[in-house]
Amino acid sequence: MSRLLPTAPYRGTRDFLPAEMSVRQQVFGHLYETVERYGYGRYDGPILESAEIYEAKSGQEIANQQLYSLTDRGGRRIALRPEMTPSVARMIAANAGSLQFPVRWYSHVNCHRYERPQRGRTREHWQLNVDIFGSDSPNCEIEIFDLIHDVMGSLGATRDMWVLRVGDRAILNSILRDVVKVPESAHQQTMALIDRWEKVPAEKLREDAAEFGVDGRMFDLLESTLRSGAEVLPDLPDEVREASPLAQVMKSEAKDLFVFDPFIVRGLQYYTSTVFEVFDLSPENNRSLFGGGRYGDLAGLFTNQRIPGIGFGMGDVTLHDFLDTHGLLPEAKNEVDVAVIPVDDELIPASREVARTLRQAGIRTSTTLEPRKLGKELSRADRSGAGFAVIVGRDEWQRQAVVLRDLKGAAQHEIALADVVAHLTERLAPAGA
Known part of the structure; x- marks a missing residue:
């Protein structure tokens, strides 16, 4: 024992x-x-x-x-x-x-x-x-x-x-x-x-x-x-x-x-x-x-x-x-800004590629480590404090695109892969910056 x-x-x-x-x-x-x-x-x-x-x-x-x-x-x-x-x-x-x-x-x-x-x-x-x-x-x-x-x-x-x-x-x-x-x-x-x-x-x-x-x-x-x-x-x-x-x-x-x-x-x-x-x-x-x-x-x-x-x-x-x-303690920062989520295991290498690009742009990004259903991964990303999820789907990937989901408002839309960094950088910028 x-x-x-x-x-x-x-x-x-x-x-x-x-x-x-x-x-x-x-x-x-x-x-x-x-x-x-x-x-x-x-x-x-x-x-x-x-x-x-x-x-x-x-x-x-x-x-x-x-x-x-x-x-x-x-x-x-x-x-x-x-x-x-x-x-x-x-x-x-x-x-x-x-x-x-x-x-x-x-x-x-x-x-x-x-x-x-x-x-x-x-x-x-x-x-x-x-x-x-x-x-x-x-x-x-x-x-x-x-x-x-x-x-x-x-x-x-x-x-x-x-x-x-x-x-x-x-x-x-x-x-x-x-x-x-x-x-x-x-x-x-x-x-x-x-x-x-x-x-x-x-x-x-x-x-x-x-x-x-x-x-x-x-x-x-x-x-x-x-x-x-x-x-x-x-x-x-x-x-x-x-x-x-x-x-x-x-x-x-x-x-x-x-x-x-x-x-x-x-x-x-x-x-x-x-x-x-x-x-x-x-x-x-x-x-x-x-x-x-x-x-x-x-x-x-x-x-x-x-x-x-x-x-x-x-x-x-x-x-x-x-x-x-005196009520001056700052709030804890969220763990990540963006979660990159593949819809199936075969797309994990693609999700790592997207995450690498986001990290190089200075965006705190997590990726899926273990196979889970999309709904559970979205819930996990939300609990970690991420503001957005980048969903890598099979059809979208073939079109060199991903789905960007706003985890706070639940709205989502397809976006060209080449535009993801600029779009997220703008959305994640502090108010007034």
Whole structure:
């Protein structure tokens, strides 16, 4: 007796059927087109990386709790990539001598994390990554923010559906040090606390803060200072404001692209200054969609040359939930445009000849693979989404003609074989094209 294996994927990962793939391809097709209009080149990299690069820079949550790691036959510790940024930093460092900085790169890769599967989180996700390497200029922030607006617009999202909230870790460090007077030894723990601020009850946050030396007075001052937003900036040392790319952006015309929010921290360890997240404003899906930030020298793990960077990663799971919430998911495309159907088996070679001509003209075309009655083949073609059937009959073929049937209106007529491509190309053209 044969052993039956599971038909479902590993928990927290997903299968994508053709209709779902059609929707994904349309969505990410818009994203690719938008990103490439800004001059970004697409790259890719291996799904297996040295585990050490994530343990060094991705942060404790990923390294200790979410990393899929193993030891290969050569005794090397490797991991399934949980994110792309350390990999691209490695690639930039390895090729720095031949690159012309600043570099604009993007990718669309699958990543793996041992998450607790829930809405917005799975153990495998596909992520669009967009990065600029080799510049400290605030113009990088402005370009990334502009790009985010165009990316969201390409999906049909309007400004009332989402908001870009931006913080700065260097500014936050100054708030902790110069305003709230949090002990230096407690800065990292306080930042981690702030990162959980909107997800945890206030009393729990207060209790946790007290455990690492932030007393009630400091906690209240911290909260009021963070909630003051940009009003805190004049209270910070001049050198902090002058060194912050974000502070410079806030003086430019780009200030209307985002909301300054000191509560934005981001959990990844390699961010050094600007950090940002895009949030859905719908009460039905009020959550962070994606984010990113500036890393002062992530490539320093692999080279002595300082190569700053800034970028973001947009995951497909939260993006799908956003589009679904706002009714922006495209409809799945039909599998084929035209089905070529012979009336008997002897005409199958003739039907392949017709199909080959249509395919060469760029028309998605299916042909009969197994003998079936004409009515069943027409029903099959209709269910596949085909708009037309080309019926190859014996008498018509002798006259170098076929029967063209409109599967939506059921009308049919004979047409010369030489005219089929031009006729179908015209009928299948989008309205207004």
